[in-house]
Amino acid sequence: MSTSKRRAAEVAAHQHGVISATQAATAGLSVDQVRTLVESGTWNRRWREVYAVAGSPPSFEADVMVACLAAGPLAIACRGTVCRLLGIGRPYFDAAGIELALPRGASVRAARSLGAIVHVHRHLDDDDRWWLGRIAATGPARLIVDLLDVTPVEAVYAAADDVLQRGWCTPARIRSRWAASRLYHRDVLDAVLLPWVPGPKAGSPKELSLCRVLQLHGLPRPVRQHAVTIPGRARPRYLDLAYPDARVAPEYDGAREHGVRHWEHDAAPARRPRRPRRARRIGLLQPGPGRP
Numbered sequence: 001m002s003t004s005k006r007r008a009a010e011v012a013a014h015q016h017g018v019i020s021a022t023q024a025a026t027a028g029l030s031v032d033q034v035r036t037l038v039e040s041g042t043w044n045r046r047w048r049e050v051y052a053v054a055g056s057p058p059s060f061e062a063d064v065m066v067a068c069l070a071a072g073p074l075a076i077a078c079r080g081t082v083c084r085l086l087g088i089g090r091p092y093f094d095a096a097g098i099e100l101a102l103p104r105g106a107s108v109r110a111a112r113s114l115g116a117i118v119h120v121h122r123h124l125d126d127d128d129r130w131w132l133g134r135i136a137a138t139g140p141a142r143l144i145v146d147l148l149d150v151t152p153v154e155a156v157y158a159a160a161d162d163v164l165q166r167g168w169c170t171p172a173r174i175r176s177r178w179a180a181s182r183l184y185h186r187d188v189l190d191a192v193l194l195p196w197v198p199g200p201k202a203g204s205p206k207e208l209s210l211c212r213v214l215q216l217h218g219l220p221r222p223v224r225q226h227a228v229t230i231p232g233r234a235r236p237r238y239l240d241l242a243y244p245d246a247r248v249a250p251e252y253d254g255a256r257e258h259g260v261r262h263w264e265h266d267a268a269p270a271r272r273p274r275r276p277r278r279a280r281r282i283g284l285l286q287p288g289p290g291r292p
Contacts, residue, residue, distance in 0.1 A: 004028030009053070015134045017056025020069040021049035046070075047114060060084065064135055067098050071111040071118075075100045076129055076136040078119060079146050085132050089159030092152070101128075101138060101146075119146070123181075140168040141177040144192065148178075148185035157212060160192045161205035171196045191216065200225035207240045210252045214241075222250060 007027035012019040024034050034051075037043040043051040047070040052062065064085065068075045080096030083089040098116040101124060102108060108118040130139040138146060140163045147156045163169060171193045178189055195211035202208050202224055215221055226242035226249070239249040 004033070012053045012056070015069075016059060016062040016065050017053045018046065018062055018065040018069065019043075019051055019053070021051075023069075024051075047110065061133075061135065064098055067100060067111055067114050067116045068136060070114055071100055071102060071108070071116070072106060074106050074124070075102055075111065076124065076138055077101075077132070078138045078143070079150070082132070082137045082143050083147075083159050085135065085137065086162075088162035089147075089155055092155035092158055141173045142181070144169075144174050145178045145181055145189075148188045148192070153188060153191070156188060156192055157209060158205070161208050164196055165202065165205040165208065195221070197221070203240055204252075206252045210250055211241060214250065 004027055008019060008024050008029055011023050011027055021034060025031075029037075034043070038045055038051065041054055044054055046052050046066045050066050050069045052066070056062065064077050064081060068077060077085065077099070078101040079099045080093045081099045083093035084096040098114070099119065100111050100116050101119050101121055102111070103124045104120055104122050106120075108120065111118050128138055128142040130137055137143075144156070144160045144163060147159055150156050160174070164171065174193065175189070191212065194215055195208045202211075207224070211222055211224070220243070222241040222243055224241060226239045226244060227236040228239060229236050240251060242249045
């Protein structure tokens with residue numbers, strides 16, 4: 001294999017098996033060499049000047065990569081597409097399609113010809129562009145702001161709770177991005193951030209979701225990670241949420257946050273409160289102004 005073909009193969013390998021004609025030329029392939037690769041079946045044409053290496057497994061990530069390359073260097077994945085790529089906001093975005101954000105003045109024909117939904121924005125700042133591997137995507141704060149008009153509103157809550165629980169951004173950053181970009185859906189924004197106040201870190205996003213539900217129904221904000229002293233134990237145990245004065249401890253049980261052992265533990269007649277669970281951080285989002 002020639003050096004130029006090896007370079008092109010390496011580029012495609014990092015892009016879910018997808019490469020553009022421009023990237024192939026940068027790797028050193030001529031137009032005739034690209035044509036030969038297509039005619040021989042080594043590459044399959046996915047769009048006019050976007051190709052997939054034969055044998056590369058089909059995936060949602062590859063489809064998003066094709067749409068981004070076809071739409072040009074200013075295109076970035078957004079909204080439900082980013083949620084699906086990250087696995088957040090489940091189950092609402094598990095079957096999300098391809099949505100791209102483009103700045104005003106950019107051509108939208110290529111993306112729409114591939115079936116993508118295109119959102120044209122007046123401004124897309126460098127701070128809005130993060131990276132999921134080689135896929136350009138909106139950053140976490142911009143992602144939540146863009147989702148404020150999504151229905152059902154529970155989908156927005158789920159995505160925001162996942163983003164905030166994993167530490168990808170802060171409530172203050174979301175409010176700042178909202179103020180800089182659009183001045184509507186304030187009521188949804190307030191509800192999204194309602195439970196996210198300073199205090200002990202919740203064990204899971206669903207604990208904050210339950211806290212939001214209680215507050216939206218007129219109840220006071222419960223205490224998070226309330227310590228309970230158990231006779232005969234040196235260390236206290238912790239309740240996820242509690243109204244200490246009323247001696248009430250709301251609990252969220254679900255397959256996503258609690259395995260079978262947790263269910264059995266929570267349902268036991270003499271249930272003991274748990275220590276705070278450490279939320280897993282997923283290092284997929286990486287900021288950066290340019291394509292690697």
